[in-house]
Every structure is written in structure tokens, then in C-alpha cells.
Amino acid sequence: MLDRKLLLGTTVIAGFAAALAIATPTVSFAQTTPPATTADDEDDTEVEALVVTGSRIKRSEFTSPAPIQVITAESSTLEGLVDTTEILQQSTLASGSFQVNNMLTGFVVDGGPGVNTISLRGLGATRTLVLLNGRRVGPAGVRGTVGPVDLNVIPNSSIERVEILKDGASSIYGSDAVAGVVNIITKSNLDGAELSAFYKAGEEQGGEYLRLNGVWGKTFDRGFVTVSADYSEQKALRRSDRDNLACSSDYLQNAATGARIDYLGLDGQPKCYNVINNVFDYPQFYGGFFQYRDPALAGVYPATPGLQPDPTRFGGGLAAQLIRSARANAGMPESYPYANYDSPYDQNRTVISPVKRSTLFGTFGYDITPGAELYGEFLYNRRESQQDSVRQLFPSVVANNPNNAVFATTGLTDRGIMRPIIAIPYSFAQEVDYTRGVIGLRGTFDGAFLNNWDWDLFYQFSRSDGEYTGDIVYNDRVRATTATALACDNTLITISNGLPGGNCSTLPAGGIPWYTSRVISGDFTAAERAFLFATETGTTTYDQDLVEGSISGDLFTLPAGPVGAAIGFQWRKESIDDTPGITSQTYNIWGLTSAGRTAGDDTIKEVFAEFAIPVAKGMPGIESLDLSLSGRYTDYASYGSNSTYKVGLNWQIVPAFRARATYGTSFRAPALYEQFLGDQTGFLGQTSVDPCIQWQNSTDPILQFNCGTNPAGPMLPAGYGGGTNGSALIYSGGGTGLKAEESKAYTLGVIWTPSFIDLSVAIDYFDISLTDQVTKFGAGNIVEQCYSRTSFPTNFFCTQFVRGGVGINFGITEVHDDYINIAEEKNRGIDLTLRYQHEFDLGRLTLDGQFTWQLATSTELQVGTGIDDFNGTTNGYDGPDFTGQLGARFDSGDWTFNWATDLIGKGSDTEPFGGDVFSSTRYQTNVYYKQYTEFTAYHDISVRRKFDTWTVVGGITNLFDERAPSASAGQFRLGTAALNQYDLVGRSLFVNVSKKW
Numbered sequence: 001m002l003d004r005k006l007l008l009g010t011t012v013i014a015g016f017a018a019a020l021a022i023a024t025p026t027v028s029f030a031q032t033t034p035p036a037t038t039a040d041d042e043d044d045t046e047v048e049a050l051v052v053t054g055s056r057i058k059r060s061e062f063t064s065p066a067p068i069q070v071i072t073a074e075s076s077t078l079e080g081l082v083d084t085t086e087i088l089q090q091s092t093l094a095s096g097s098f099q100v101n102n103m104l105t106g107f108v109v110d111g112g113p114g115v116n117t118i119s120l121r122g123l124g125a126t127r128t129l130v131l132l133n134g135r136r137v138g139p140a141g142v143r144g145t146v147g148p149v150d151l152n153v154i155p156n157s158s159i160e161r162v163e164i165l166k167d168g169a170s171s172i173y174g175s176d177a178v179a180g181v182v183n184i185i186t187k188s189n190l191d192g193a194e195l196s197a198f199y200k201a202g203e204e205q206g207g208e209y210l211r212l213n214g215v216w217g218k219t220f221d222r223g224f225v226t227v228s229a230d231y232s233e234q235k236a237l238r239r240s241d242r243d244n245l246a247c248s249s250d251y252l253q254n255a256a257t258g259a260r261i262d263y264l265g266l267d268g269q270p271k272c273y274n275v276i277n278n279v280f281d282y283p284q285f286y287g288g289f290f291q292y293r294d295p296a297l298a299g300v301y302p303a304t305p306g307l308q309p310d311p312t313r314f315g316g317g318l319a320a321q322l323i324r325s326a327r328a329n330a331g332m333p334e335s336y337p338y339a340n341y342d343s344p345y346d347q348n349r350t351v352i353s354p355v356k357r358s359t360l361f362g363t364f365g366y367d368i369t370p371g372a373e374l375y376g377e378f379l380y381n382r383r384e385s386q387q388d389s390v391r392q393l394f395p396s397v398v399a400n401n402p403n404n405a406v407f408a409t410t411g412l413t414d415r416g417i418m419r420p421i422i423a424i425p426y427s428f429a430q431e432v433d434y435t436r437g438v439i440g441l442r443g444t445f446d447g448a449f450l451n452n453w454d455w456d457l458f459y460q461f462s463r464s465d466g467e468y469t470g471d472i473v474y475n476d477r478v479r480a481t482t483a484t485a486l487a488c489d490n491t492l493i494t495i496s497n498g499l500p501g502g503n504c505s506t507l508p509a510g511g512i513p514w515y516t517s518r519v520i521s522g523d524f525t526a527a528e529r530a531f532l533f534a535t536e537t538g539t540t541t542y543d544q545d546l547v548e549g550s551i552s553g554d555l556f557t558l559p560a561g562p563v564g565a566a567i568g569f570q571w572r573k574e575s576i577d578d579t580p581g582i583t584s585q586t587y588n589i590w591g592l593t594s595a596g597r598t599a600g601d602d603t604i605k606e607v608f609a610e611f612a613i614p615v616a617k618g619m620p621g622i623e624s625l626d627l628s629l630s631g632r633y634t635d636y637a638s639y640g641s642n643s644t645y646k647v648g649l650n651w652q653i654v655p656a657f658r659a660r661a662t663y664g665t666s667f668r669a670p671a672l673y674e675q676f677l678g679d680q681t682g683f684l685g686q687t688s689v690d691p692c693i694q695w696q697n698s699t700d701p702i703l704q705f706n707c708g709t710n711p712a713g714p715m716l717p718a719g720y721g722g723g724t725n726g727s728a729l730i731y732s733g734g735g736t737g738l739k740a741e742e743s744k745a746y747t748l749g750v751i752w753t754p755s756f757i758d759l760s761v762a763i764d765y766f767d768i769s770l771t772d773q774v775t776k777f778g779a780g781n782i783v784e785q786c787y788s789r790t791s792f793p794t795n796f797f798c799t800q801f802v803r804g805g806v807g808i809n810f811g812i813t814e815v816h817d818d819y820i821n822i823a824e825e826k827n828r829g830i831d832l833t834l835r836y837q838h839e840f841d842l843g844r845l846t847l848d849g850q851f852t853w854q855l856a857t858s859t860e861l862q863v864g865t866g867i868d869d870f871n872g873t874t875n876g877y878d879g880p881d882f883t884g885q886l887g888a889r890f891d892s893g894d895w896t897f898n899w900a901t902d903l904i905g906k907g908s909d910t911e912p913f914g915g916d917v918f919s920s921t922r923y924q925t926n927v928y929y930k931q932y933t934e935f936t937a938y939h940d941i942s943v944r945r946k947f948d949t950w951t952v953v954g955g956i957t958n959l960f961d962e963r964a965p966s967a968s969a970g971q972f973r974l975g976t977a978a979l980n981q982y983d984l985v986g987r988s989l990f991v992n993v994s995k996k997w
Contacts, residue, residue: 002677018284050617055628056173056566057612065628065648067166067659067749067764067831069093069850073159073867080887080990082198082211083232084154084162085116088182090902092831092852093164094882095981097122100148100236102353103980105387106426110148110673111141112468112540113386114355114430119146121162121181121768121827122857122879125149127178127668129169132436133363133377136572138462138544140381140434144578144598144678146464147671153381154433155264157196157213158186158228166831167766168666168745171630171646174570174606175669176400178743178770179827188363190217190226193997200957200990205665206241206350207985223373227327229358237352238386242301244963244986245351247272251968255917255926266337266410275346275390275423276325276339289421291325291340292517301338320515327556335970336771343423344371345522346391355385372443375458384429391426393473393591394419395514403514405763406669420514424523424533428470430831432578436462438481445553453553464542472536472583473590480504487511487628495588501530534588536581540823542672546572560614560624567609575601576672593682596735600676604669608632623652634667639927642667642740656754662763663746670738674819677733684729684779686722687814689801691784693722705753706787713793714803716810727812729779734819743770762833773823829854829881853883853905873909874967879981882907896953897945901937906979908932933965939982942990953992961987 011895055066069091076087089099100109100117109115110125117125125148130137132154165181173181193216201208210233217226239245249260249270257503262270276289279307290309291504293301301307301323358381365375378508387834396419397404440458445451479494479592488504488511494504504511512528513519524532550568578598579585596856617624636640646664654658687693692707696718706713707720728937777785779801786797802814833851872881874991882905891899909931910916917928942955 022259022933041310055169055551055612055630056568056610057564057628061880065626065650065764067660067747069164069166069764069833070443071162071164073161075887075889077198077953077992078791078896078944079584079900079953080942080955082156082992083209084159084510085118085151085158086182087162088118089981092850092883092885093120093166093180094118095902095904096852096881097855097878098879100979101980102385103351103353103984105350105353106389110145111139111150112143112146112193112430113387114152114353114432115141117152118151118182119164119510119664120182121829122854123179123768123770123825123827126671127176127179127770129173129175129181131173131181131183131884132379134183135458135460135548136546138436138542138574140432140433140462140464140466140896141384141542142430142466142468142540142578143538143580144540144576144595146466146540146576146578147675149671150383150432150434150464151769152355152357152383152385152432153379153436154184155186155228155230155232155359155360155379155381156211156232157215158340158361159184160187161185166764167662167747168664168743168768169646170666170668171632171644171664172610173607174632174634175604175667175740178668178741178745179814180671181766186226186361187217187363188213188226189219189224190215192217195540196992196994198990198992200988202985202988203482203961204241206239207235212991215260215707218463221912223363224366225364227578228360230357230361231722232357232865234352234355236345236350236354236386239351240347241348241351242369242984242986244962244966246274246347248274249966251930251966253803253928253930255928258928261925264298264337264890269339271339272339272341273508274341275392276421277342289325290322291338292962293323294323294338294340294522297338308620312892314655315542326602343380343390343522345423348425349389349390350386350388355383356787357384358382363505368441369443371889372441374951375440375442377436377438377439379434381432381434383434385432386429387427389426389428390423391591393422393424395478395482397514397588400485402483402485402487403481403511404926411466420520422520424473424522426582427470428468430466430468431465432464434462434464436460446550449467450551450553453551454547455551458547460544460546460548462544464540467537468540469537472534472581474502474530474534474583474829475590476590477502477532477589478932481507481512481735482514482832495586495737496583497856498799499534499583500878501534503632506531528978534583536961538578538580540576541959544572544574547568557610558614560617560626563614564612565610568607570604570606570608572604572606573601574604574672575599576676580678580862587681591683593680595731596678598673598676600672600733602669602672603636603637603673606632608635610858619903621653622655624650625652626650626762630664634669636740639670639737639739642669648868656752658747658751658753660751662748664744666743666745668743670734670740670774670819672676673733675733675735675738677731679730679732682976684727684815686727686811689727689779689783689815690722691780691787692716693720695720699786701791702792703788706792710792714810715788720810722811727779728814729817730814731776731817731819734774734821738774738819739772739821741770741774743768745769745964758837760833760835762831764831764833765828765830766831768826770820770823770825770827771997773825774819774821775823776819779817782815782817783812804969824860826856826858827854828856843890846887846889847883848889852882854881868912870944872905872907873912874907874931880907880933882906894946898940898942898944900939900940900942902938904933906933906935929968933967936965936982938962949995949996950994953990957990958986 070085081087085101097119099119100115118128119125120128130149134574137149139146140153163183167180169177169181196212196215213230219800248271250260250266254261265271308323309319309322337416341792344925362378365373366372432474434860438458438460442456445453465502472587474496476493476495480489490504493502506527506622548570550566552566554562555565583589584594585596613627614626614629616622631645633643648662651659691703695704695707698704707716745768747764751763752761782800786792789795801812804811804813830853832851836846854871857871858867860867884903886901888899916931917926919926939959940957941959942953964984
């Protein structure tokens, strides 16, 4: 805390001075609504006071009771950002927490693979409301967990600015506005046409980005029309494209000397532990893992005793072809340099997955009478995305199967099950069509009643129609070739027998030789591939219909000014229908999650009101004092009703100082997938779920008793190491019994705008408390809570899993983990915003700064289970507790020079892990694990030149080629930081060229 206070104090002074030498304006302050522009003069318009829609009663940024950040499209382009996802996720409200984007190949995320979302304050994408021109954006994506807004659908080239409301606003906007609101404002009143092209590429191959777009607009006496078209393509960045991504190493140091002590590979560099390849597991035999010797290393393998397996266990000359290979092979360190962890499928894995997007967007307005306007919007977007990954196929081959290597070479049938471990490619793709339309009437009343009040009535619809495909392995066909004494037992193919290749006759008489060097290396024949593998397709639709009406104006006038009001209603219906492929629905996919159909709908009815009350004005110490009030009543067909409110106070103390504060409640109704998700089945290892493993070493006496000696428990033996088979994880929606999440939030802020200098400084404190959070409790948490309570074995958690009976079946065989209302979360911190401008003879200098200190992010899964605070860690969800942006821009005539810096603070897992030095039997010493990420700064520079009808911007991002922090393998994905806000491409060049007519 002392470090944080010192950092805050010095940043206001020294940090702002440092901005003189850094960055770009990503934040726009206190500007007014821009006038209608033409394509020829749009970029020349310098607006001074942008009206921000922080409520239904318009306010400017520095006079709003709620803190608001404004990001302009112009400033983003100068920083080399033209993609909505990048623009939003790099804001300080998001850059310190885990975000869903194209860097998550292999991760299971809400909305399905390829989706891009925004999570403010790290509270989750479903708790951040996204608006387009002040109206909701319907969800898009694939699979059964569609719920968040997919930023892929946003028309990038039409964006004028983005307004981010930094606190909860459910009383104004309804459900989901818990962490804040992102309002994307598009260009309007355009008169002319413009074509633009943007290209960005790194110094090394991979991760290139292209965008082509055009916009045309016409303004006439009674209205306007604007149409835009976008095409963008993100090229893949693969693991092999960057040295720092291609290798996950131990990254260990001798705790006493600080020397790097990783085992070295054959190249003399620290050994990479990526995906183990060309190996099989023989658990009945000491050492466990064996690989076929590489002929290219025939003269390199050492003759160390014990590296070659016992020939009495592997007959027929098989032992001579093998060598021990296991990263954890205690006592045999010589095997590490030769272990094969370099699957070509793993190196082909997409670190940034490719995506193509095509978008059409149009808006219009037409004055049908002097006091009424017909208006509308239309949006169509297609996303084609793909992810390439790798997985392991490791079927258990029974002892008497003719393809069991021990049985085939020695005839020994009592040596247990053997498993080949085969790396295989795992790819999936999505095609999502998204359509959204708005049609409405708005105008101004003219008469004695509600004179000069504005009114608005509109209907909106959106539909996401997605198709997703993925590689699968038939479970029944794997069992047919591994589970009996037959090379291929046709009677076990009971589900996929009617699908192509579903008969043993398609294989050679010997079945699949699982333990040959060819098969273990992943080199299947065409017949074997057709028998085992397939690609399956599922479909997902999500529909949203909405009707909203509102009126706003002045009720009456008080001595301090008019009292403003806005009242209205909203009706909304949403429905989801996800139908996985037939193999998934019949739970016949080997080793992967299977899913049932997800279908359901909900209807929402709401009324709302808002008031802006001028309390005092022109008094000593009170230049002005304004009170804002808002309330909303919501009725969901699924769970019932809810009401929210918000109070805001805006106090202009003297011309240079303003104080602001808000307090209010928000809520998030359970998403459709949280209610109706069809049964999902996956698998977890025993160490992930069973707290009774090595129970005698636990510091919890209750858990020790319940696991080991309680007659009502399993009475596991001391030293119990867990079952040998995985545990089935089963989860589904919580049904209509779920309650809404509720939150309370308050903000306190001070704004300083001195008259003697063109400087603006805003400091805001925020505090958000969320209760009844809808989440899955987690398989490991369920089992642990069962055994760590005195109410064992009758408490609720003990009813949610099944443990086997004897021997290796003592393991957890099944865990049920459905969505429930359980968690509480608290989030608090400080935002600091700075802007300075000065006019010189040569031009205007603008300095900007935006900083966020996250003081706490804590979660309690259930009352009494303990509070977890991972703030400032590297776990990928809470992340570093400091992020910032600095910007310096100089405009001189037709030239603009820009420098931008993005700052990401240090993160460390030392506290939650209980230290960073641990005893290692493998290394025979105390070992220091690198489990932190360094402070990281990315610098971008650019130059813009305006010509008569042409504008050219060129620049460099990540100027100093900073690479993502590395840490000990197993802690971070790919050995780089889990926080997916770091730059993985490296130093890149970009250019944007536009032509206007």
C-alpha cells in the first residue's frame, strides 16, 4: 500500500512531466458536440467540448457526476489502432485484466472461439454493457455460451468516438451495466466519400493486419444518409514465428547463487517443454515414459545404465529401440536433453488466430414533418475465424489386446494397461453472420403540454447465426481398437456405426498398431484417419428484439436553473438455440467436452426515469451544485423483478475545482446460457479435483480426518496418490431458479482546471461490490469444501460428486458443477486523468495521461470459504494492479507528430503461492521460480501529413521491440505472461492512406 501511495503521489508530478517526452492522446476531454462535417473537412475540425452521453440527459466530461473516458477514432489511428477490440482492450479500464480476443487458441470462452469482448475493471464481459449509438448491441458467437457482445460486429470505419462510463448504470441502461458502459458513436452528417487502407506488419513474419474501407454520406435539406463498407483480415501468428513463443522452459535459478540451472537441450540452450511427442506411458514400470530412439541421434545417446528399459519387460528387441523420456524422471536427468517435446503440430499452433471480417453499415434520417424525424440503422457483419492447436490422444490399451506392446512382445498379460501418447492436430473454425436493424421516430413536442420536450420511439432487432466446426476423435472407435482382446471389435462401435468409416472392415486385419513408431509419431494412414477422426459441425442462433420509448425535457425552473427529466420504457425478448453436432450430443467424442442442445428465451419489461436537479448556484463556495437521480424497474419472465437506483452529485466549488460523487445499485440478470445451457461433459485430472491426494501432508485437520480416518469417509491410505483415470466434469445451466446478480457502487472524484494554464486533472476513486454472482463453483472447490467441513459427508458439496470404491478406483469419478448464485466480488481503485495543451508559434502541443491503480480485486466463492485477492498477480484474470497511457502530440499546419506509451505494471504470484523458493529433488537444491512479470512499456510513434484530398499516416508500434515477459513453464501459457494484453508480434510498421471526394 505504501508503494501504491508513493506511486500515486509521484505520478501526478513527475509522471506528468515525463509525458513531455512520451505518447499520444487516446483520451479526449470536455468537448462539445461536433458540427456537421464533410468528407473534405472532417479531420480539420477541432472540437472543444464534446457532449458525452453519460445519461439520457447530456453532459460534458468534466461536468458529469459520473467519470467518463472518451476515445476518438483519430487519436487511435495515430497510435496504429484501427480495430475496435484493440482500442477498447488497451484502455486503462481493461488493459490490467484478462480479455477475450484472438490470442486464446485452445481456451474455452463465453461466446465461443473467435469472439472478442470487453471486460471493464476485470469484472467480466457479461457485466459490461456495450451500446452502439446509445442502443444495445445484441450478443453474437457460437456454441452454448453466447452472451457477451462480440466486438467483431462493430463497423470500425464508421466509429467517430467511444465513450466509456466508468461506473455502474443499470438504473439508466438496464441489466449488465455493472462495471460500466461502452457507448460506440458512429459518424453522422457526412457529405462526401472517403476510401482508406490500413496495413500493419511486424519485422518478422506473422500477425499482419489489413483493413480496407469506404464510406459515403449525403446531407440534404430534410435529412442525411451514410453508408460504409469494411473488410479486415488478421493473419495468423504461429508459435514457430517467434523464438520467445516457440519454447516453454523451466526458467529456474539456484536460490543461493542466482545461476540459471535449467536442463539444457542438445543445442546447449535451456530445454523446451512444449508438448511431449512420440512417447508411451507404462505406469506399471519404473520411469513410466518411453520414446523411440531418433536414428539421427544414434551416436549421441549416452550409455548411462537405466536409460534403456528392461528387455524382460519389452521383448522382441523392442527395448533396444526405446529410451527413457520423462521431464519428471527423478534420478535420470541425462534423459532430459533427448526428450522429444517438439511436436510440429504444437509449433503450428496459432498464438494469434486468423480472422476475416466483412461489414456493411448504414444510417439515415429524414424529417417527415418539421417536428418529427424518421431514422434508422442497418448493420451486417460476417466473421470467418479459425484456430489451430494440438492435443494428445492417449487411449488405454488393455493388457491382452494384440496391439499392446508388452503383450505382443512378451506375452505378459499381467503388466497392466499401456497408453500411447500421440500429439495430433486440433483445429476449429467459425462462420458467424450478424444482422442488426433499427427503425424509429424522434422529434420535439410543440405545444402547451411538454413544449420543447424531445421524444424517441424505436424498434430494434439483432440476429447472430453461426456455424462452427471442429476436429473430433470417435470415442467408440478408439475403444473398439483398444478395449478388448480383438484388434478391432465391431460390437463396440455402437454410436458412429452409421457414419462414414464406422466399421472395422475399413481397417487392415491387424487393427491400429498403436505402439509402432509410425503411429506414436502421429503418422496415421488414410484408412486409420478415416476410421478415427472426423470434422463435426454445430449451429448457434441468438435473437434479440427490442422496443423502447422515451421523452426528455425540462419540468420546471428553480432559482439555480431548470430541472431536467427523462422517462421511458423498454420491452425486450432474447432467445438462444445451440445445436451441437450429433457426435457431441451423443457424448461420443474422445477426451473432449461433449454438449447437449441449449435452447431458451426470456422476456424483459422495464420502466425508467431520470432527473437532473440544480440545487444551488452563485453562492460562496458553491459556483453550482447539481443533483442527479435515476431509477429503473425491471421484470424478467425468468426470475422475477428488480429495481435499481443511482444518485449523483456535482459540486463546482470554485471555477478551478469541481467535486463529483455517485452512489447506486446495478444488476445483471442471468444470461440465457447460464439458465439453459445443455449438459456439458469434460474431463479433469485427479490432481485438479481431489484434495485427499497425500492427505497426510495437509495442514487442515478436518480434511485429514475426513479423507483418512473418518469411518464415514473413504478411509484412504496415507500416501494416497489419486486415481489413475480422469474425472468426468458435468455442468449445465442453473435453470430459472437463478437470481439476478446485484451490485453497489460509488465513486468520488475531484477535477482541477486552473485558469492560468490549459490543464485538466481528474482523480476518481471507485468501489464496486457484487453479490449473488452467477458462476460455476469449480470442481476442485466442490470436493475440497466437502472434505474440509465438519458436516461431512452430509453437506451440499458432498452430493455433487462421486468417488470410486477400491484400489485405483478410489479416485473422483464424476463432479457436477452447474451455474449457481454463490460468489461475492469486490473491486476498488483509483483513476487519474490528465490533459495539458499549449499553443506555440509553430503549432499546438497536447499531452495526455490516463492511469488506473487497482487497489483490491477480491472474490469469496461462498460465505465462510475464505476471500481470495489476486490483485496484482499474473493469473490472467486480475492481472497487474497498475496500468497507464501517456501521450504527446504536436500539430503544426498539415503535420501531426505523435508519441504514445502504454504502461503495464509488474505482477507477481509469490504471495498466493506462498513463496518463490522451493526444494527440488530433481535439481537437488532449493530452486527459485520466476513467477512474476516485469513492468512493461510499449512506445509507438507516428507522423501524419494532410494534403488537399489525401491523408497519410505512418508509424512504428512497439518501437523498442519489447517482448512479453517470460516465466517458469507451467505457470503461463507458452511460457509468456498469461495476461493477454502484451504484444506478441514485436516491433511493427503501419501505414494508413485515405482519399476523400
